[in-house]
Amino acid sequence: MKSVKLGTGLAFWGDSIRPAIEMVERADIEYLCCDHLAELTMSILSKQKSKNPELGYTTDIIPFLRGVLVKCRERGIRIVTNAGGANPESCGRQVVALCKELGLYGTRVAVVTGDDIMDRIDELLDQGIALENIDTGRPLADVRDRVTQANVYIGCEGIVEALEKGAHIVICGRVTDAALYLGPMRHELGWAADDWEMLGAGTGIAHCVECGGQATGGLYSAGWQDMPRLSSLGYPVTTVFENGEAIMSKPPQTGGGVTVGTVSEQLVYEVLDPANYLTADSTADVSQIKLDQVGTDRVRISNIKGKPAPATLKVNMGYRAGFVGEAQFTYTWPDAVKKAKAGLEFLAERLAQVGFRADEERVEYIGRNSMWGPELVSNPDDPELPEVVVRYAARCASAADARKVFTESVPLYNNGPAGASGIGTRPPVKELFGIWPCMIPREFITQKVEIEEVQP
Amino acid sequence: MTRRVWDLAHGRSGDKGDVCNIGLIARNAPAYEILRREVTAERVKAHFGAMIKGAVERYELPNIRALNFVCRGALNGGGTLSLRSDHLGKVMYTWLLRMEIEEQG
Numbered sequence: 330m331k332s333v334k335l336g337t338g339l340a341f342w343g344d345s346i347r348p349a350i351e352m353v354e355r356a357d358i359e360y361l362c363c364d365h366l367a368e369l370t371m372s373i374l375s376k377q378k379s380k381n382p383e384l385g386y387t388t389d390i391i392p393f394l395r396g397v398l399v400k401c402r403e404r405g406i407r408i409v410t411n412a413g414g415a416n417p418e419s420c421g422r423q424v425v426a427l428c429k430e431l432g433l434y435g436t437r438v439a440v441v442t443g444d445d446i447m448d449r450i451d452e453l454l455d456q457g458i459a460l461e462n463i464d465t466g467r468p469l470a471d472v473r474d475r476v477t478q479a480n481v482y483i484g485c486e487g488i489v490e491a492l493e494k495g496a497h498i499v500i501c502g503r504v505t506d507a508a509l510y511l512g513p514m515r516h517e518l519g520w521a522a523d524d525w526e527m528l529g530a531g532t533g534i535a536h537c538v539e540c541g542g543q544a545t546g547g548l549y550s551a552g553w554q555d556m557p558r559l560s561s562l563g564y565p566v567t568t569v570f571e572n573g574e575a576i577m578s579k580p581p582q583t584g585g586g587v588t589v590g591t592v593s594e595q596l597v598y599e600v601l602d603p604a605n606y607l608t609a610d611s612t613a614d615v616s617q618i619k620l621d622q623v624g625t626d627r628v629r630i631s632n633i634k635g636k637p638a639p640a641t642l643k644v645n646m647g648y649r650a651g652f653v654g655e656a657q658f659t660y661t662w663p664d665a666v667k668k669a670k671a672g673l674e675f676l677a678e679r680l681a682q683v684g685f686r687a688d689e690e691r692v693e694y695i696g697r698n699s700m701w702g703p704e705l706v707s708n709p710d711d712p713e714l715p716e717v718v719v720r721y722a723a724r725c726a727s728a729a730d731a732r733k734v735f736t737e738s739v740p741l742y743n744n745g746p747a748g749a750s751g752i753g754t755r756p757p758v759k760e761l762f763g764i765w766p767c768m769i770p771r772e773f774i775t776q777k778v779e780i781e782e783v784q785p
Numbered sequence: 786m787t788r789r790v791w792d793l794a795h796g797r798s799g800d801k802g803d804v805c806n807i808g809l810i811a812r813n814a815p816a817y818e819i820l821r822r823e824v825t826a827e828r829v830k831a832h833f834g835a836m837i838k839g840a841v842e843r844y845e846l847p848n849i850r851a852l853n854f855v856c857r858g859a860l861n862g863g864g865t866l867s868l869r870s871d872h873l874g875k876v877m878y879t880w881l882l883r884m885e886i887e888e889q890g
Contacts, residue, residue, distance in 0.1 A: 368802070369865045464802055464857075543797075550878070551795035551810070590795070590810070593849045597808020599799035601855050603844050619848045632848065650866055691861075691868040700871045704835040705880065722868040762865050764802055 331571040333517035335510055337564040338363040338397070338408070340541030342370055342387040346396050348541065348564040348583070353400045356566045356580035359517070361401060362509040363410040364539050365390065371503060372647030372762035374415035375447075375478035385416030386423070394427055394498075402433050402497065409488055409509045413502045415478060417442055421500050421781065428783040436498065436783045439491035443776035444503040446644065446769070447479045453773065460644065460767040472648040472765055479646040481769060484609030484638070486522065487776035488512025494780055503645075505608045510535035510567075518571040528611035529635015530573030533618060536606065537592055537630055538565035538577060544595035546585030551594070558584025574631040576623065587626040596620075605636075607643070609771070612636040641768035650763035651688065654734030655722045657695070658741055659751030665717040666709050668746040669694070673719060675745045679737040686730055687723035695720055718751065724761065731758045791882035793820055798878035805837075805859035805874035807881050810851045817850035823886040829854050832884045833877075854881070 336358035338349040342365045349361060365387040378385025390412035401408060413420040421440035428436045446453065450473075453460065460469045469476075483501075485508035491499045493516060501509075511531045514520060520527040538544055541564045546556035553559070563583025569575045579587050596615065600606060606613040614634035621629045656676065660668035673692060693699040695718035698706035709717055721738070725731040735756060741749050793816035794809040809824065811817035830841040839857030846853065860874050861867035871877070 368800075372865070464804075548797065550797065550882075551812070589849070593810045593851060594795065594797040594808070596849065597806070597810065597846070597851050597853050598797050599801055600806060600808070600853055601801065601804065601844075602842075603846050603853055616844065616846050617848055618846065647865075653868065689868060693870055695870075700869075700876050701880065702836070702869065705833070720870065724866070724868055764863055764865055766802055 331518050332568050333360065333513055334358045335360045335362055335513060335567045335569060337538050337541045339393060340364055340539065340543065341367055342389060344541060346393045348562060349393065350396045351583060352564060352566065352580050353397045353404065353406055355582065358406055358566055360513040361397065361406055361408045362513065363393070363408065363412065364506045364509055365410065365412045366414060366503060368645060368764050369762065371415055371478055371480050371645065375647065378415045383419050386414045386420035387412045390420060391423060391427060394424060398433060399431060402436060407492065407497050409499045409512055411501045411504050411509060413440065413500045415445070415502065417500050417502045424498060424500060425781055425783055434783050434785050437496045437780050438783065439494070439496035439499045439778055439780045441487035441491060441499060441501040441504065441776055441778050443487065443774055444481045444483045445479070446481055450476065450479055453769065458769055458773065460769070463766050463768060469765070469767070472763065475648040476646050476765070477649060477762065479644060481774050482609055482643045482645070483774060483776060484508050485512035485515060487778050489515045490778045491780065492516040494778070496780055505610070506539045507532045507535035507608050508610060510539065511610055514569050518569065525611055525635040525637050527573050527635065529613040530633040531569065532606065532608050532611050532613040533615040533633035534567065534569055534575045534630055536615070537595055538567050540595055540598060541565065542585065543598060544577070544592055545579050545587055546591050549591050549594060551590045556585055560584065573633065574629065576627055576629055578627045587628050589620045589622050589628055592620050592628050592630070607639050609638060609642050611638050640771060642771050642774055644767045644769050646765040646767065647762040648765055650761040651724050651726050652728045652731035653722055653724055653759045653761055654731035655720065655756055656734050656738035657718065657720045657751065657753060658738060658749055659716055659718045660746065661716050661748040661750070662714065664712060665714045665748065666712060668748055669717040669719045671746045672741055672749065673721065675741060676721060676738050679740065680733060683733055683737060685733050687725050689724045691722045693720045694718065728758050728760070786888045787885050788888050789882065790820070790824060790884045790886060794882070796878035796882060798874050798876070800860055800864045800873045803858055803860050803863040805856045805877050807854045807856065807878045808851055809881065810849065814850065819886070819888060820852055821845070824852060826854065829856070829881060832881065833859070
């Protein structure tokens, strides 16, 4: 039976590159699949691109490739990544430059585009594509003038084409996470673009492995104590068979573990209706999935079903949504709780004195209810507490107002209630981007693949 | 006998927009049956009170003995807008693990 061996290289922008370096040295893989993008990432990247047209990709791809590329070329391992983000073309140029620097002539670098519809929004609206928010039903007009980025979650067809044309590195923008894996599966296993059963299976398998260490013992709630050497966690190595089953393992001599439990926790991560896991390439049904321990750190994944891909593709737009200002401070015994409350009043009064305006505010007590808020866990009231840590955050329309939060908290150090510390240094004011999820009929989207062979 | 969900299950949670999904995985087959009976969408919604503004839906994955709760309006506007420290709902599942359930018989 035909099979393909896929390694998970990275699971998010900023993820450790060491697991991938170990993987290409120690594991038997044919592809290294790397997901760099989360919902917010595209907004951050498009902001970078607007300031510098050469930026807008996840820059960690360069040190990542510096660490693995020579070995990948030596061993015939091909790399599929969405590090292109908001600027796949520029990312491609940087990767070509790196290949030259490393002397890796003959390397074919593919760039897949077609996901970016920012320049087509008005044309689409004119054509009757409403682009209304699928969560709220609201029309795009609500945020149209604040939209900074619009990207379609596109499927794996561009990746398949690039691989068929002999690409060694495939750089994409906002392809689905699953497509990074499904592309190599389709290319190697010969699955047709409408083989829904297999595409569903492949999508489900991709979901099990795309988050890297989250499937191999990272964050394992049932038994984190028993996971060996989490600091040297190995990422998933997955053999996918042409019948839609897979064996997941990890590189030898790495930390963590691959068990039915660890894979189960990843399987339920960020899933809505498990019988209808919608992606650009298929509708996967993982509701009847079977996981079996077939050896040490080896789990068989089977019984994933598939249905036709939806007629529409998901679009995520990012829109400017104000700024966050934050302050944090600590009070100590005696009367730490009373002092913390007085400190908050001090901050509120000082903010009022400078005309501060906020759309929403939040107070959390770290060590007590910072994960839950007063909605679930009451604020501290024990007068004997050795310390109380307060976090105050506010969402503001303007950066200037957001900046005031820290500025007006600084006087707590000298002028406020006794026993203050832990104010820290000025945090950067964070711009917020809302996500506008909407749909577009798939016939409006065409992918484009360009391949450059690195020459001396 | 009163037990916690944690005695019967482990879990994980994550975000999609303003939706937080919480997966519970039963530790064994009898535990799965108790979870299916006791941990209803309504109870989960009530357990989170004002933290979940929208509806809660429950889905089943019987072969891995898991329940998936899709909680809408649970992330203070969504991970990119939320003022919460846990803006991505990474630890929401642990609050569900704390929930007490009555075990019959």
